[in-house]
Amino acid sequence: MGRALAPAPASHRNDIARIALGKCVFTRPKASHRGASAFAGLLVYLNSRRCGGRSMIPIFRPWFDNAEVEAVREVLMSGWVGPGEKVEELEARFAHYVGAQHAVSLNSCSAALLLALKTLDIEGGEVITTPLTFVSTNHAILQNGATPVFCDIDPETLNIDPKAIAAKITARTRAIMVVHFAGHPCDMDEILSIANQHGIPVVEDAAHASGARYKGQMVGGMGTVTCFSFDARKNLSTCDGGMLTTNNSGLAERARKLRWMGISRGTYDRFRKNGAERRWEYEVGELGYKCYMNDLNAAIGLVQLGKLESANAQRREIFLQYGRAFAALDWMQIPVEKPQVRSAMHAYVARVSQRDELIDHLGQHNIDAGVHYKPCHLFEVYKPYRTDLPITDAVWRDLVTLPLFPSMTENEIGQVIAAVCDFQP
Secondary structure (H helix, E strand, O other): OOOOOOOOOHHHHHHHHOOEOOOOEOOOOOHHHOHHHHHHHHHHHHOHHHHOOOOOEOOOOOOOOHHHHHHHHHHHHHOOOOOOHHHHHHHHHHHHHHOOOEEEEEOOHHHHHHHHHHHOOOOOOEEEEOOOOOHHHHHHHHHOOOEEEEOOEOOOOOOEOHHHHHHHOOOOEEEEEEEOHHHOOOOHHHHHHHHHHHOOOEEEEOOOOOOOEEOOEEOOOOOOEEEEEOOOOOOOOOOOOEEEEEOOHHHHHHHHHHOEOOEOOOHHHHHHHOOOOOOOOOOEOOOOOEOOOOHHHHHHHHHHHHHHHHHHHHHHHHHHHHHHHHOOOOOEEOOOOOOOEEOOOOOEEEEEOOHHHHHHHHHHOOEOOEOOOOOHHHOHHHHHHOOOOHHHHHHHHHEEEEOOOOOOOHHHHHHHHHHHHHOOO
16 A cells, blocks of 8 residues: 655656546657556546547546646655545545545445445345345345345335335344435435334445435435445546445444455554554454555545536536426436435436337437446346346336436537437337
């Protein structure tokens, strides 16, 4: 952790400074500088769909500019790129933003989910969960030696149905896992009421929900543990990363140790913050993992956190434009936002009975569209846990995700609207 880097050549600093995501400006580095230009190349790659010969409107596009590039340059020049002061600053600022007492940064939301359940000691028990999610949600249950108990969904919000949760609780239930689908918060009052009646912890998968609110309260401080994703497609991106938030100091402390092999004190804490003798010494209390965030990702995250509210506002405007344009289409069911929530508008997921034909049609117009998600219980690895889920089984076959990201131009929005409205089911 925290290996010092030699400063990049002065000429290469100009290479980095000339990267402008969204404008595809890049100076080809000299041969001697190619290794140091790896990050520069990565940023250009993220935007390659936009710069290529055939311009496709993607479903998601990361929103980076020179502020992120400068933040990364500062860390690279500092000589410390492992977990350090940028990580600690992001944790403190994100905890304050969501209203949680503790935030533990990680290298992915998948790691956050894994550690969240690990700290709750669910092994051998059952976890009530939604099937309509990315597989990492439910992989974390299996990875912790527990059994996923799939619960049907609300056909409007696509979130887990609280009434179905109540019917699934048994003496073996160790946790309830909820996903704020596409950034729309679940019915947390009802879910927490059920959980509290039975003394069961609630884990929130908020991968889509950075900046979302439920009855005025930020997602991130309501359940026992909340897990966020900061990958390239998310509302707040660190290129890849995640965050675990909680109001339980014991869970937070254990998660901090688990993220770095179970080691009692990280390298930055021992060598940069603590001047005591024998800085090399530490204890290992249990088996852990290597899934911490580093200062490079955290530096990007700090810039992105400052943009999050404005980025979500731009998502909302596009969401509303789509809604106005598609409201008259009798063959499309547009997504909803319940009155008590403010969605993070992570994705625009509509329902169309001829979903596959629409996706093919949009592709012919150079527009990407996708499906979020094929339900987990339909994958081979979850075959032993299949159960009767009539709403999920019916709904998912109609789901289509349209392009939605803050940097969409009016021209791109217009192209999507025109192509969708041109579709003849």
